[in-house]
Amino acid sequence: xxxxxxxxxxxxxxxxxVSLATASRALADPELVKAATRERVREVAAMLGYVPHxxxxxxxxxxxxxxxxxxxPVDNPIFAAATQALAHDLAAAGYTLLLAxxxxxxxxxxxxxxxxxxxxxxxxxxVGMDHDPALFELLSRSGVPYELxxxxxxxxxxxxxxxxxxFASIRITQHLLDLGHREFAVIAGFTxxxxxxxxxxxxxxxxxxxxxxxxxxxxxxxxxFSAPHGRRAFIELLGRAPGFTALVCGNDVLALGALTECxxxxxxxxxxxxxxGFDDIDMAAEVTPALTTVRVPGAEIGRVAAARMLARLAGxxxxxxxxxxxxLVIRQSTGRPPA
Amino acid sequence: xxxxxxxxxxxxxxxxxVSLATASRALADPELVKAATRERVREVAAMLGYVPHxxxxxxxxxxxxxxxxxxxPVDNPIFAAATQALAHDLAAAGYTLLLAxxxxxxxxxxxxxxxxxxxxxxxxxxVGMDHDPALFELLSRSGVPYELxxxxxxxxxxxxxxxxxxFASIRITQHLLDLGHREFAVIAGFTxxxxxxxxxxxxxxxxxxxxxxxxxxxxxxxxxFSAPHGRRAFIELLGRAPGFTALVCGNDVLALGALTECxxxxxxxxxxxxxxGFDDIDMAAEVTPALTTVRVPGAEIGRVAAARMLARLAGxxxxxxxxxxxxLVIRQSTGRPPA
DNA sequence: ATAGTGTCTGCAAGCGTTTTCATTCACTGA
DNA sequence: TCAGTGAATGAAAACGCTTGCAGACACTAT
Numbered sequence: 197x198x199x200x201x202x203x204x205x206x207x208x209x210x211x212x213x214v215s216l217a218t219a220s221r222a223l224a225d226p227e228l229v230k231a232a233t234r235e236r237v238r239e240v241a242a243m244l245g246y247v248p249h250x251x252x253x254x255x256x257x258x259x260x261x262x263x264x265x266x267x268x269p270v271d272n273p274i275f276a277a278a279t280q281a282l283a284h285d286l287a288a289a290g291y292t293l294l295l296a297x298x299x300x301x302x303x304x305x306x307x308x309x310x311x312x313x314x315x316x317x318x319x320x321x322x323v324g325m326d327h328d329p330a331l332f333e334l335l336s337r338s339g340v341p342y343e344l345x346x347x348x349x350x351x352x353x354x355x356x357x358x359x360x361x362x363f364a365s366i367r368i369t370q371h372l373l374d375l376g377h378r379e380f381a382v383i384a385g386f387t388x389x390x391x392x393x394x395x396x397x398x399x400x401x402x403x404x405x406x407x408x409x410x411x412x413x414x415x416x417x418x419x420x421f422s423a424p425h426g427r428r429a430f431i432e433l434l435g436r437a438p439g440f441t442a443l444v445c446g447n448d449v450l451a452l453g454a455l456t457e458c459x460x461x462x463x464x465x466x467x468x469x470x471x472x473g474f475d476d477i478d479m480a481a482e483v484t485p486a487l488t489t490v491r492v493p494g495a496e497i498g499r500v501a502a503a504r505m506l507a508r509l510a511g512x513x514x515x516x517x518x519x520x521x522x523x524l525v526i527r528q529s530t531g532r533p534p535a
Numbered sequence: 536x537x538x539x540x541x542x543x544x545x546x547x548x549x550x551x552x553v554s555l556a557t558a559s560r561a562l563a564d565p566e567l568v569k570a571a572t573r574e575r576v577r578e579v580a581a582m583l584g585y586v587p588h589x590x591x592x593x594x595x596x597x598x599x600x601x602x603x604x605x606x607x608p609v610d611n612p613i614f615a616a617a618t619q620a621l622a623h624d625l626a627a628a629g630y631t632l633l634l635a636x637x638x639x640x641x642x643x644x645x646x647x648x649x650x651x652x653x654x655x656x657x658x659x660x661x662v663g664m665d666h667d668p669a670l671f672e673l674l675s676r677s678g679v680p681y682e683l684x685x686x687x688x689x690x691x692x693x694x695x696x697x698x699x700x701x702f703a704s705i706r707i708t709q710h711l712l713d714l715g716h717r718e719f720a721v722i723a724g725f726t727x728x729x730x731x732x733x734x735x736x737x738x739x740x741x742x743x744x745x746x747x748x749x750x751x752x753x754x755x756x757x758x759x760f761s762a763p764h765g766r767r768a769f770i771e772l773l774g775r776a777p778g779f780t781a782l783v784c785g786n787d788v789l790a791l792g793a794l795t796e797c798x799x800x801x802x803x804x805x806x807x808x809x810x811x812g813f814d815d816i817d818m819a820a821e822v823t824p825a826l827t828t829v830r831v832p833g834a835e836i837g838r839v840a841a842a843r844m845l846a847r848l849a850g851x852x853x854x855x856x857x858x859x860x861x862x863l864v865i866r867q868s869t870g871r872p873p874a
Numbered sequence: 875a876t877a878g879t880g881t882c883t884g885c886a887a888g889c890g891t892t893t894t895c896a897t898t899c900a901c902t903g904a
Numbered sequence: 905t906c907a908g909t910g911a912a913t914g915a916a917a918a919c920g921c922t923t924g925c926a927g928a929c930a931c932t933a934t
Contacts, residue, residue, distance in 0.1 A: 216885090228882080257922065295622050334584075591891040591892090
């Protein structure tokens with residue numbers, strides 16, 4: 197069997213007995229062509245199993261109907277939720293998601309972004325504010341519309357949708373302060389190249405400073421976002437500067453790691469130590485004790501980002517910044533400090 | 536400021552004082568052009584901020600350097616892990632991932648697949664064996680190389696990489712049988728259009744049948760893969776046909792939902808009820824009691840799928856089927872049944 | 875009859891690359 | 905000196921689609 201090449205539009209046109217232009221219009225701008233012709237073309241297309249050639253179309257129309265997204269690892273549940281929402285909502289509007297990830301490194305992110313732009317994405321979704329200046333330059337040169345997800349831009353310069361990390365962090369810290377805690381420790385994500393991690397840490401510091409409490413340097417540990425790393429960080433803190441009664445974690449995954457270690461060691465949570473997370477991933481409500489955290493609506497961010505991008509591509513105006521609510525969720529992992 | 540259009544290759548060529556052909560070669564086939572010329576072209580390209588136009592290149596070369604993947608919701612941690620691995624490994628080889636998802640529905644999957652093929656993907660990754668016949672027809676018509684991930688094809692017809700779900704399910708059920716359990720219940724994922732869910736359920740039935748035990752219909756509940764759904768299913772089973780001492784779940788997310796409800800109700804796990812999951816997501820090891828489960832190496836599946844696809848695109852032969860190991864992981868959520 | 879008005883269709887010029895084929899040019903060896 | 909060789913370059917033809925423009929045609933209003 198000879199591997200016959202896929203039928204192209206000219207084949208459809210010829211078989212249907214119309215010109216290339218008419219065939220194109222019959223499929224793309226149905227109202228421009230007489231009903232009978234249109235039907236004939238469509239039937240022939242279906243019969244031949246015609247599949248449009250996206251690259252050719254993209255070349256002619258200068259649009260790829262493709263949106264790029266550059267994420268840190270999407271196996272982080274919160275990014276997975278956003279990716280899912282993004283892919284789903286874009287697909288509903290006829291767009292497809294080109295996904296690239298990086299390991300929280302500026303070089304990887306820049307390369308990934310460049311790859312997406314080369315693929316001709318119509319728009320680009322990025323995470324956070326911290327980016328290589330070369331990335332912003334690339335963005336403005338290429339003229340691709342973009343959105344920064346997750347954070348809000350203090351400079352008001354970039355279109356973005358996200359939450360106020362620092363403020364949310366202040367609130368959860370105040371919750372612990374209000375419970376009576378004075379001895380704090382923090383397991384943060386790496387703050388280099390990550391404004392979310394940084395702002396959350398700053399939030400803790402500010403909230404404490406507001407009550408005249410200083411966060412001791414040896415009570416802060418930066419690590420990778422994973423449960424095992426969270427556990428190890430907790431062990432490290434316990435060894436290095438014990439005596440804290442409240443542990444604020446950079447995200448839920450880290451908090452769950454710390455929580456597991458507590459269970460393992462028989463440290464009562466929250467009676468001996470209170471633990472707070474950030475993100476409110478699905479599991480936060482499922483573990484015991486359920487985790488006090490800040491709900492970061494990842495899926496909602498993905499949805500809003502998709503909607504904003506689609507609106508912009510349709511020529512509509514959207515607010516420069518869009519804040520989604522980050523709600524404090526008090527569960528069982530935080531309580532009064534031991535007397 | 537006039538929005539100057541992006542420089543194209545002809546601009547680079549003119550500025551560098553060479554022909555279009557030479558410019559193209561200088562960037563793509565460096566060895567074909569004299570070192571001096573090559574350098575000049577490259578410098579000009581960098582200076583002008585030239586970014587190749589992917590659609591034009593794809594049209595000319597008939598390759599997009601893009602791989603499509605169609606997943607069920609990627610916010611399921613196990614699929615998220617595979618997506619991450621896939622995107623990462625493809626990127627390392629200069630390919631980008633076009634991601635589409637669906638809600639476990641054949642129509643959505645078919646549409647998503649068609650969209651990817653229209654985008655001109657060089658290869659396609661799908662999940663599982665259950666697909667609309669129209670999808671397979673589309674696949675063979677278009678001639679796009681594809682891989683089925685997650686399962687193994689009993690017919691040996693399709694290229695695939697995955698695990699033997701039924702066998703793994705039999706093993707974890709036998710583990711429970713060996714502990715002395717005789718009263719089983721199952722929370723399964725929806726088995727329609729999902730061979731993994733179906734095979735896992737069949738595995739439980741077969742293992743029980745092997746010991747002369749029948750799985751009662753009212754002890755089986757199919758539901759959506761989410762922790763809340765798992766919890767509700769558990770409550771339903773408890774109300775409908777109590778008395779089971781072993782609960783086998785279609786995946787870890789369902790199992791964690793059931794586990795949470797046990798903790799909530801003070802049902803001792805594993806003393807009163809043993810719970811087994813499937814997948815070994817990160818959280819399985821973090822909860823208390825830690826979950827007995829089958830390790831499905833999602834990231835590994837993604838890696839192997841990427842490697843196989845890249846090899847095939849490079850013209851290499853790969854084995855038609857590749858099985859990745861699915862290991863039984865015995866933790867604390869399973870034990871002897873109550874006397 | 876004639877001009878005027880739409881509606882439908884076709885021609886052909888792009889879109890920005892890659893790649894085949896031919897050409898030029900500087901060498902080489904006889 | 906001259907054909908022969910190989911390396912470097914250029915001209916131009918694809919790749920498969922969209923779309924501006926103009927023509928053909930059937931009407932209607934004058």
